[in-house]
Structures are given as structure tokens and as C-alpha cells.
Amino acid sequence: MLYDFRSFINPGYYAFGKGTLSRLGQLIDRRKENGKGWTAYLIDIYFKDKNIEAKLPIIAGDLIIWIDPVLEPKTSLVDEYAAQIKAHNPQLPSVVVGMGGGTAMDYGKAVRLMVTNSGASHEYQGLDKIKNPGIYCICIPTISGTGAEVSMTTVLSGPEKKLGIKCDYTMPDEIIFDPELLDTVPDAQRFYTGMDCFIHNVESLEGTWITTMGKAFAEKSNEMCEDVFMNDSLSRIEADEKLMVASILGGNSITYAQVGVCHALSYGLAHVLGIHHGVGNCIVFNQLEKYYPEGYKKFKEMQIKAGVEIPEGICANVTDEQLNVMAAKALANEHMWDNAFGKEWRNHINADIIKDLYRKM
Numbered sequence: 277m278l279y280d281f282r283s284f285i286n287p288g289y290y291a292f293g294k295g296t297l298s299r300l301g302q303l304i305d306r307r308k309e310n311g312k313g314w315t316a317y318l319i320d321i322y323f324k325d326k327n328i329e330a331k332l333p334i335i336a337g338d339l340i341i342w343i344d345p346v347l348e349p350k351t352s353l354v355d356e357y358a359a360q361i362k363a364h365n366p367q368l369p370s371v372v373v374g375m376g377g378g379t380a381m382d383y384g385k386a387v388r389l390m391v392t393n394s395g396a397s398h399e400y401q402g403l404d405k406i407k408n409p410g411i412y413c414i415c416i417p418t419i420s421g422t423g424a425e426v427s428m429t430t431v432l433s434g435p436e437k438k439l440g441i442k443c444d445y446t447m448p449d450e451i452i453f454d455p456e457l458l459d460t461v462p463d464a465q466r467f468y469t470g471m472d473c474f475i476h477n478v479e480s481l482e483g484t485w486i487t488t489m490g491k492a493f494a495e496k497s498n499e500m501c502e503d504v505f506m507n508d509s510l511s512r513i514e515a516d517e518k519l520m521v522a523s524i525l526g527g528n529s530i531t532y533a534q535v536g537v538c539h540a541l542s543y544g545l546a547h548v549l550g551i552h553h554g555v556g557n558c559i560v561f562n563q564l565e566k567y568y569p570e571g572y573k574k575f576k577e578m579q580i581k582a583g584v585e586i587p588e589g590i591c592a593n594v595t596d597e598q599l600n601v602m603a604a605k606a607l608a609n610e611h612m613w614d615n616a617f618g619k620e621w622r623n624h625i626n627a628d629i630i631k632d633l634y635r636k637m
């Protein structure tokens with residue numbers, strides 16, 4: 277193992293079930309001191325014209341920041357949003373809500389830390405660098421699969437590196453899982469994000485870092501993923517409820533194991549071409565039959581059933597220089613390669629093999 281011993285944290289509270297969003301006011305109120313305080317909401321911009329405010333317990337003095345998920349989370353925007361919150365009211369909020377997909381939730385998780393820690397967020401990229409606990413953070417996933425809701429990392433692109441702020445303080449304090457919120461997710465996006473979860477499980481199960489705990493989470497999660505995408509008898513709401521649980525379990529599977537080849541290569545795609553995590557993983561996994569034959573077979577079955585086309589030819593016009601950067605970014609994820617192939621991973625993978633794989637994408 278590359279890391280020392282660690283005892284892993286999970287969110288403190290899980291609120292689960294259809295209609296749970298209507299309980300958000302109660303959950304916020306119990307974090308207010310003497311009934312006083314305000315809430316900062318970071319919400320996926322998708323909901324801006326959907327009258328989401330009517331479903332949220334917004335009161336005078338609260339703040340909404342709309343999050344555009346097109347670009348992956350950036351340290352510069354984390355700092356901007358933290359400044360906006362501090363300028364809104366010198367009394368810090370009682371609660372920060374992150375509502376949306378992995379991007380909105382990651383902003384919520386990071387911003388709530390940057391209002392209680394001085395300096396710029398890029399100074400905290402890395403492991404255990406945050407000094408002070410953040411504001412109480414409630415995450416509300418509206419698309420499922422990334423596992424961001426149960427992750428102690430918020431992955432951020434900074435001026436120098438794409439690296440998580442990773443520590444116990446990053447973990448959200450509470451999660452609302454309301455499957456009704458997944459109802460309007462477009463099919464392709466639902467598939468790409470669901471496959472992020474499936475791939476977490478495959479990479480955990482096939483890796484050398486697998487543990488009994490990680491295996492239990494990953495096996496159950498994949499059973500649920502396959503049910504979600506292959507079982508016609510499930511209603512949409514039943515499937516969405518299962519996908520929410522699969523995402524929690526898949527997120528935990530990588531906590532107790534590690535991701536592998538697909539995530540390492542996907543980081544290279546994201547860095548150079550700005551491709552979003554879920555779709556990037558699908559583009560990569562589509563070329564990984566050699567490394568994950570069983571997982572690949574199931575992935576293709578689910579893809580065909582979902583009727584989703586995986587983008588192809590995205591590397592057709594990349595320059596040699598870009599390809600070199602992508603390969604270097606992928607290779608830098610040593611812990612992922614170590615998980616995938618073991619300590620002698622350099623005997624199995626190198627820049628040339630990686631570049632050949634990218635050329636096929």
C-alpha cells in the first residue's frame with residue numbers, strides 16, 4: 277500500500293426516501309443556534325428555471341449560488357464563492373447546501389471549508405491540509421453514480437494541478453437521498469454517471485488493494501447497477517432509488533479499495549480535453565476489454581440496452597504534445613496503477629501503451 281493506516285469517515289447523517297427533500301427545513305433548523313442563522317445554497321444551474329426555490333425552505337437572508345457543471349470544479353471558483361458567502365453576511369451561515377451532481381456537491385463541500393480556513397483553496401490541495409472544520413454541509417444528489425456524496429475528497433482543478441482537497445473535514449455532514457430528484461435526468465447523462473459507479477466497483481474488485489469491506493460494497497453496488505440498467509420490470513422511481521444506493525456503496529467501495537486503469541486514463545482526458553468525468557470514464561472503459569474483460573462485457577450489455585452511444589474519435593486531432601501530457605497525467609496516478617497491477621505495475625503499463633489506448637478513443 278502507498279498510504280499509511282487510516283480509519284475512514286462517513287457522513288454523519290443519511291436521510292433517505294421519496295419526498296425527503298421536504299424535510300430539509302427541519303434538518304437546517306436543528307443546526308441553527310437559538311433558531312437564528314442563514315443558509316448558503318450551491319445549486320446546479322439546471323434547476324434555475326425549474327422553480328426549485330418553491331421546493332426549498334428558503335427564508336429571507338439566505339443566499340443561492342448557481343453552479344454551472346459544464347466545467348469540472350476549479351479552485352478559483354471555490355475561492356470566489358467563499359468570498360461571496362462572506363460578503364453576503366459577516367455572520368457565517370449555519371448550513372451550506374450542495375445540491376446537484378458531483379460538481380455542485382464538490383463545490384458545496386469545498387466552499388464550506390474555505391469560509392473557515394484562511395488563504396486560497398489551491399493551498400489546501402492534497403491530503404490532510406485543512407486546519408479548521410467547515411460549516412455544516414448538507415449534500416443533496418440529483419444525479420447518482422459519482423459517489424461524491426460519500427467521498428472525503430473534493431476534486432479540484434487548480435493553477436498547477438488537478439488534485440483533491442482530501443481530509444476528514446471534506447466529508448459532508450448530512451445527505452438527503454430523495455429519488456424523486458433523479459426523475460428528470462436525461463437518459464445519456466444517467467447512463468454515464470451510473471457507469472462511473474459501475475466502474476468504481478469493477479476497478480475495486482479487480483484491483484490488488486481490494487479488502488473484504490471494499491468487496492462487500494462493490495459486489496452489492498454492481499448487482500444494483502445491473503438491475504437498474506438491465507431490469508425492465510423496475511419502475512423509473514424504483515430504479516432511481518436503487519441507483520442512489522448503488523452510488524453510496526460504489527463510493528464506499530473505492531474508499532476501502534481504489535480505482536484503477538480507467539480512472540487513471542480518464543484524468544488525462546479531463547486535463548487536456550476537459551472531458552467530464554462520467555462520459556470520460558465511458559470513453560476509456562470502452563477500450564479496456566483487455567484489462568477488465570468481465571466488466572467490459574457487462575458494460576457493453578448495459579450500454580446497448582440503454583441505447584447510448586459512447587463518443588468516439590475524440591483523440592483524432594490531438595497533437596503529439598497533447599498526447600504526451602495526457603499520458604504523463606495518467607501515469608502520475610501511481611496509486612491507481614499500483615492498485616490495478618500491484619507493486620510491479622511499471623512492468624505492465626507505460627507511456628507508449630497509454631498513448632496507444634488514447635489513440636483508439
Ligand SMILES: [Fe+2]
Pocket residue numbers: 422472473476539553
Ligand atoms: Fe469516478
